[in-house]
Amino acid sequence: MLYAALLVLPTLSVGVLATRWVRHENARLSAMAAAAIEEQAAVMAGHLDLLVREIGDGLLETLSRLPPDEPKALLRLKASHPLVRQVFLWNPDPALLVPDPRWADTDDLAFIRRYEALFSGRRQWPAPPALGETRTASTDPRSRRPAAQRARYEAARQHVQVLKQTHTTGVGLSDGHFGWLPWFWERDLHLLGWIRSPASGQVRGVEMEVMAVQARFQPLFQQEADVPVAFALTDHNGERVMHTPAFDAWSADGTPTVAVPIGTLLPHWRMLAVAAPSSATVPFVLFSALLTAILLVAILSGGGLLAWQGYRNQRDAARKTTFVSNVSHELKTPLTTIRMYAEMLKERRVRDAGKRDNYLGVIASESRRLTRLVNNVLDFSRLEQRRKTYRKEPMDAVAWLRDVVS
Numbered sequence: 001m002l003y004a005a006l007l008v009l010p011t012l013s014v015g016v017l018a019t020r021w022v023r024h025e026n027a028r029l030s031a032m033a034a035a036a037i038e039e040q041a042a043v044m045a046g047h048l049d050l051l052v053r054e055i056g057d058g059l060l061e062t063l064s065r066l067p068p069d070e071p072k073a074l075l076r077l078k079a080s081h082p083l084v085r086q087v088f089l090w091n092p093d094p095a096l097l098v099p100d101p102r103w104a105d106t107d108d109l110a111f112i113r114r115y116e117a118l119f120s121g122r123r124q125w126p127a128p129p130a131l132g133e134t135r136t137a138s139t140d141p142r143s144r145r146p147a148a149q150r151a152r153y154e155a156a157r158q159h160v161q162v163l164k165q166t167h168t169t170g171v172g173l174s175d176g177h178f179g180w181l182p183w184f185w186e187r188d189l190h191l192l193g194w195i196r197s198p199a200s201g202q203v204r205g206v207e208m209e210v211m212a213v214q215a216r217f218q219p220l221f222q223q224e225a226d227v228p229v230a231f232a233l234t235d236h237n238g239e240r241v242m243h244t245p246a247f248d249a250w251s252a253d254g255t256p257t258v259a260v261p262i263g264t265l266l267p268h269w270r271m272l273a274v275a276a277p278s279s280a281t282v283p284f285v286l287f288s289a290l291l292t293a294i295l296l297v298a299i300l301s302g303g304g305l306l307a308w309q310g311y312r313n314q315r316d317a318a319r320k321t322t323f324v325s326n327v328s329h330e331l332k333t334p335l336t337t338i339r340m341y342a343e344m345l346k347e348r349r350v351r352d353a354g355k356r357d358n359y360l361g362v363i364a365s366e367s368r369r370l371t372r373l374v375n376n377v378l379d380f381s382r383l384e385q386r387r388k389t390y391r392k393e394p395m396d397a398v399a400w401l402r403d404v405v406s
């Protein structure tokens with residue numbers, strides 16, 4: 001029982017420590033893999049955000065170059081530009097000049113209903129941050145995003161500021177407030193770009209064709225076969241817009257998916273990323289579990305072997321003690337007989353010649369028995385040292401029993 005306790009308790013301790021270490025390493029590797037995937041998803045999301053911002057900057061730049069008091073120029077922009085869905089010209093009277101509600105078609109009426117809160121004055125046009133204004137880390141929600149995405153958002157903001165400083169044509173970007181307003185209407189996202197003149201308060205703008213912008217996302221999702229991460233883009237409704245070819249197969253294996261927001265121009269849109277099954281930490285877990293099992297089996301086997309050897313040595317020691325006791329008893333019997341008959345013959349107590357011969361025969365027989373016992377002890381010693389082997393012979397049990405009785 002002591003041997004079992006000394007063997008099992010250390011083995012269980014090693015097994016528990018090894019299991020905890022494997023779990024800790026698995027959690028650490030999983031966290032590193034998730035961080036790497038999230039970083040790549042943030043880079044992908046930053047590319048999409050910059051692409052949308054560049055498209056928006058280009059539309060606002062084109063809008064700023066148009067004559068401010070020519071509604072027909074806005075209509076020509078709508079007819080010629082594939083990324084423009086609708087245009088508008090609004091005065092703070094309030095009065096909507098373009099599209100004119102009196103001559104509006106179905107699309108124009110839908111556009112007017114969509115932004116009725118802005119055109120009616122119930123909602124104010126947003127004021128963009130002043131040039132050079134920054135947000136603190138405690139108030140800026142972007143500070144909780146990955147570093148790569150924050151850097152790309154900051155680069156986009158600086159790009160807009162540079163654009164605002166460089167364009168000076170007409171009532172351009174440098175002469176008024178401008179920006180893009182995400183607008184949700186009937187489960188759809190719309191992007192409204194606007195430029196407001198500080199002098200007159202007049203606002204003109206364009207509505208971006210979101211579907212045409214999505215078509216420009218497609219080259220980013222043409223993933224090569226050896227890329228270990230697959231991506232998918234979901235909209236504000238959680239519906240998938242587009243994805244790389246391997247996303248369905250890899251996400252179906254149960255691998256965790258990382259979601260990263262796209263940016264302020266596409267609110268509630270997410271970039272999903274999933275790693276290839278081969279890059280998971282399952283092989284490490286299996287390998288660590290196998291090593292732990294081998295370690296425990298080795299400890300149990302070695303400890304069991306030592307315990308068995310200890311038990312065998314203890315049993316052999318007990319047998320040797322019993323053997324020595326039996327041999328001592330067997331040696332004592334012939335020695336007693338020899339001494340008794342020798343003393344009788346020495347004191348001349350036996351007068352009969354036949355008895356003296358019998359006693360001398362007993363002394364000789366017991367001497368031979370004593371010699372035989374000593375030889376047996378020596379044979380056992382040689383057997384233990386592997387210097388001699390057993391040699392089996394048939395024997396006469398009747399004669400042996402008579403000798404024992406005698």
